[in-house]
Amino acid sequence: MVYSGETPDTDTMPSQDMATKAAHGVKRLGAGVVKVVNRCKDAQETEILDLSSCSLMQVPDAVFFLMKASEVLTCNLSGNLITKISPKFGSCFIHLTTLNLSTNRLSSLPSEIVHCTQLESVDISTNSFVVFPSILLEIESVTEIR
Numbered sequence: 333m334v335y336s337g338e339t340p341d342t343d344t345m346p347s348q349d350m351a352t353k354a355a356h357g358v359k360r361l362g363a364g365v366v367k368v369v370n371r372c373k374d375a376q377e378t379e380i381l382d383l384s385s386c387s388l389m390q391v392p393d394a395v396f397f398l399m400k401a402s403e404v405l406t407c408n409l410s411g412n413l414i415t416k417i418s419p420k421f422g423s424c425f426i427h428l429t430t431l432n433l434s435t436n437r438l439s440s441l442p443s444e445i446v447h448c449t450q451l452e453s454v455d456i457s458t459n460s461f462v463v464f465p466s467i468l469l470e471i472e473s474v475t476e477i478r
Contacts, residue, residue, distance in 0.1 A: 368392065371383055375404055380405065381404045381407045382408045383395070384412070389412075389414060390414055396421075404428060409432065410433065410435050411435045413437055414438060415437045419443075430452065431448070433454070434458050434478070435458040438459040439462060440461075441468070445467055448471060453477075454468055
């Protein structure tokens with residue numbers, strides 16, 4: 333903004349309150365990214381990827397990148413806002429034995445999830461499935477579906 337010597341019209345300028353709210357929103361978003369990255373780092377050691385309650389709308393591509401060389405046995409994505417699981421999921425997490433997708437907004441699962449050939453337990457409760465995801469029946473190792 334260039335000063336013209338006139339008094340600025342405060343009605344057209346963004347309020348300090350709005351700027352503060354925006355800054356807090358960006359800070360929270362940044363904190364969420366840090367939280368996901370830290371949980372991925374933990375999973376590289378523990379083989380348990382816990383991304384529960386991270387306000388995710390999808391599994392970020394960065395997670396697949398960070399976890400591609402790791403053997404994750406348990407993945408918890410519960411309590412998010414996920415509407416779709418990427419087809420990458422099945423090829424990235426082939427060693428999974430337990431998958432918790434509960435309390436999201438899922439209405440389908442990708443067919444590539446059949447690549448999770450060691451999957452035993454899946455929790456898909458409290459989602460938006462209208463039809464049971466029959467792809468889970470194609471994974472012979474699955475013994476528990478909630």
